[in-house]
Amino acid sequence: MQQLLNEILDEVRPLLGQGKVADYIPALASVPANQLGIAVYGVDGQLYSAGDADTAFSIQSISKVFALVQAIQHSGEAIWQRLGHEPSGQPFNSLVQLELERGKPRNPFINAGALVISDLNQSRFAAPALSMRDFVRRLSGNPQLLSDAKVADSEYQHRARNAAMAYLMQSFGNFDNEVEAVLRSYFHNCALAMSCVDLARACAFLANQGVCPHGGEQVLTAQQTRQVNAVMATSGLYDEAGSFAYRVGLPGKSGVGGGLVAVVPGRFVVCVWSPELNASGNSLAGMAALEKLSERIGWSVF
Amino acid sequence: MQQLLNEILDEVRPLLGQGKVADYIPALASVPANQLGIAVYGVDGQLYSAGDADTAFSIQSISKVFALVQAIQHSGEAIWQRLGHEPSGQPFNSLVQLELERGKPRNPFINAGALVISDLNQSRFAAPALSMRDFVRRLSGNPQLLSDAKVADSEYQHRARNAAMAYLMQSFGNFDNEVEAVLRSYFHNCALAMSCVDLARACAFLANQGVCPHGGEQVLTAQQTRQVNAVMATSGLYDEAGSFAYRVGLPGKSGVGGGLVAVVPGRFVVCVWSPELNASGNSLAGMAALEKLSERIGWSVF
Amino acid sequence: MQQLLNEILDEVRPLLGQGKVADYIPALASVPANQLGIAVYGVDGQLYSAGDADTAFSIQSISKVFALVQAIQHSGEAIWQRLGHEPSGQPFNSLVQLELERGKPRNPFINAGALVISDLNQSRFAAPALSMRDFVRRLSGNPQLLSDAKVADSEYQHRARNAAMAYLMQSFGNFDNEVEAVLRSYFHNCALAMSCVDLARACAFLANQGVCPHGGEQVLTAQQTRQVNAVMATSGLYDEAGSFAYRVGLPGKSGVGGGLVAVVPGRFVVCVWSPELNASGNSLAGMAALEKLSERIGWSVF
Amino acid sequence: MQQLLNEILDEVRPLLGQGKVADYIPALASVPANQLGIAVYGVDGQLYSAGDADTAFSIQSISKVFALVQAIQHSGEAIWQRLGHEPSGQPFNSLVQLELERGKPRNPFINAGALVISDLNQSRFAAPALSMRDFVRRLSGNPQLLSDAKVADSEYQHRARNAAMAYLMQSFGNFDNEVEAVLRSYFHNCALAMSCVDLARACAFLANQGVCPHGGEQVLTAQQTRQVNAVMATSGLYDEAGSFAYRVGLPGKSGVGGGLVAVVPGRFVVCVWSPELNASGNSLAGMAALEKLSERIGWSVF
Incomplete structure (x- = not known):
């Protein structure tokens, strides 16, 4: 496996320079583009990594x-009264669909849906950003994890579109807390800085029927875990979800920081990272690496 | 397995009467509602069935x-220049998205995409409806399969919306053949009458890396098979694709005749049938049966 | 004329009870429904009125x-770089069109456009709400006019949809000031309390080539006045603008407080008021009164 | 007036070469671009013209x-059960709005609405294209008028988008006749070849309370005439209707052949023609000429 990871990074490295680092906030635009890392963490606790796998990036x-996952832990199936689990067929931040569907977001991975989830967590936790930080520290086994305040502030300054969505949902009665407060928590979560290794370990329970392989914590039930994976499979990659299923065949979730997590149920969690994005906002080299890896090992669930 | 199938039919039978048989054409509206069948066909050639598994219905x-599958056989990856493989996030027959995306349908399972596929097949086959009939006869091993001309004619009489879509695509330069001719072929395919057993056998290659277990024919390559399954998983059930992944966790495809096919990669193909539909146009009892079956055996790929 | 006004009010009075008072904020919902007033003010300074023409309502x-008009006064044609003067074809508060047209509102009478105008005025005036109050006091010749703080506050509490629009425009770079501050000014303007007589006098310059008949002030040039009337004619009544042109044939502007102003170029300004609204949000009895009046006197500009 | 027309043509002639002749069908694309004509016809029967005012073009x-007008003649107000008279806020051939509003077009001047009107006329006339030809011959006093069969055929070959709209309306139950037959009639009407003088005379009843000044025929009642003018004022120029009201201030109707008719109620009908179009599909030089003419004489109804 170790050798395979090295090979794959060598194969995709030529793609560096062909994408575009997210530049909608200065704090992300300044990330050096030329980085590439991968970590594979098995349900048996075995860890493999290559490249810049220990460099923290904005998740x-x-x-x-x-x-x-936090929302499912405290509210279970009830969360689906507030949002759906259908793919959206729209760019990740469109308001058109949100208005036509009267303020009920399609799924928890488009921004509107994530804001509803944050609203649910805001109602439950006294300090939602700290609860989240502690949660990922525990899941990853890394007690040093921090949210980058500079990134969070910068996101807040550029909150206009997310604010528009939150207010639109409020106008339909689907938002309980102060918009500004929820946005603060939401951006703090987005600004968490984690490495490929951190993320692979933190998500390992998704490949292990809900149980964290290192800590042994039952994060979700086995059924809930399959359900989260299912939502990732149909909606995890913005308007490239279908393409990811077609090419990689695994549940996955990406971020504009260039991170990309994929779950091989029962076996592994993979995290790739490279800051440059493709036209759909997903890591260009990361997608290529995952595609090769999945094909080489026959990881597709299909 | 046989006993499990019997049990599950018993459990979902009380749902009969709670859905609504498709009534947009008389030929479908007249199907007796009170029917329910299931067939499970293994890649080892083993067949299990229960209820009305041998009754033919409109697929x-x-x-x-x-x-x-036919289009992939003759044109391979080139088909994706004409349509996408992303979920649509819209009811299956919406023109809004088709216009906004300039005549390129989202995927091959919404009507617009299926019409493009039919247009591709029309360009390739001298008699597309006969080619299809022979293809499914071979795949199912049932040389008696027929398309119901009365259903096909009735669909053609009610072709307005499909015609609108085809002409809209033509206006964007994404339709090569005469609209009326393609519609005729398309409705002939839709009007194929097959039983649960026929369908489970005909789709078995999707669970078997592209190889038909009974005939041994290599229908698609292993990779193409995974890709078809991936498209079914993200787009096979109209605007319930996400829900199907969430509840059942398998690639699947439904029809308004009440049929529902699901693929358990490497193991089985299941076909359930019950004519009454839920609000999303999928078989009400069929969905429930598949959900129970998947949960009971732990079939979810996630 | 006086007799005609009395007659017409008698004819439309039976409609009272068939509409619905705006109830999205408590301050408006509590207005007694059973009121009806009309005022006609000529460019010669002659005033006719009937019914509750001196009762102040929320404009x-x-x-x-x-x-x-304020924005045209200080910025002239330059305002049309920020918004259009085309009818919208959409309910007055839709975000769909605003997103598809990248944050540039269709016209100054849909909410998004009015918010852009408020943003322009916010940039120009130290105290926009006071500037507006003084402006309408001068135009109407009534130095007692006030904005109802209770109404303005209530609107602000229910600002979600307007806030969503403002933030959406900000996300497209079409909003210069703090959203919350502009909303405050905007709601203060909406909450101005004026009677039919006040409004007919305040708008009289629109029928008089830009000159206020009583004060003699040149509010706009003759050409600008025609242009404002043109925008009112095509966009003044939400999604009933076409119907108003068809039935009444005059430039007009309505408010959810039940007020309705119409301009007979070169001759009169009419203001009708009755709190109950029709399905499009325009005064039910007011529309009927204007239709009868226009037809009886042959006022249609067409 | 004659001198003014000459002056205005001289002023706008430099615009020739800056627009783009309609090229979606060869028959229109081949029209020499460098042409410009104008005709003004008074309700007193006086005719003024300049430039290529006697050259026939595709209306x-x-x-x-x-x-x-034909549909109003035979069906009166009943036509509004099939379509609206509201501006559309969309490009003239969009299907999005038509689907969202369930197959009921916004107004009779977008293509979908014109197709519904053609469908109404198809139900009424044995030979709709001949009825129309005879109607405009009578209105214009020119018994030689013809529809250009080559243009009509060419339009029919490129009917895809109009066919899509007609079928979409049929799918909503808002289309009574065979789509192909109605399209044939519709394209025959569009292909009528008339000069500026023909059109100014043929439309003169719109400025004369419904009475044809030369023949004396009462084409519509005075009220119906105002209503047709009102619909032209709010919806006559595709997505430039508001701009036309703002700049010219008259009811008007344009065609992609480069013709443009405007009504000065009670006084004149003007027809300008120049084949090159602006970005909204209206005659570039024609718009400029009308704007100057209206401003110079103070024709705006506002």
């Missing part, structure tokens, strides 16, 4: 998985 | 899978 | 006319 | 006015 939308 | 949109 | 969207 | 969408 951004990957945090939506952790937020969803 | 309708399930024919889109066979049409897609 | 709501009629304030958008005054705000537009 | 295209201007025929929608005549078709609407």
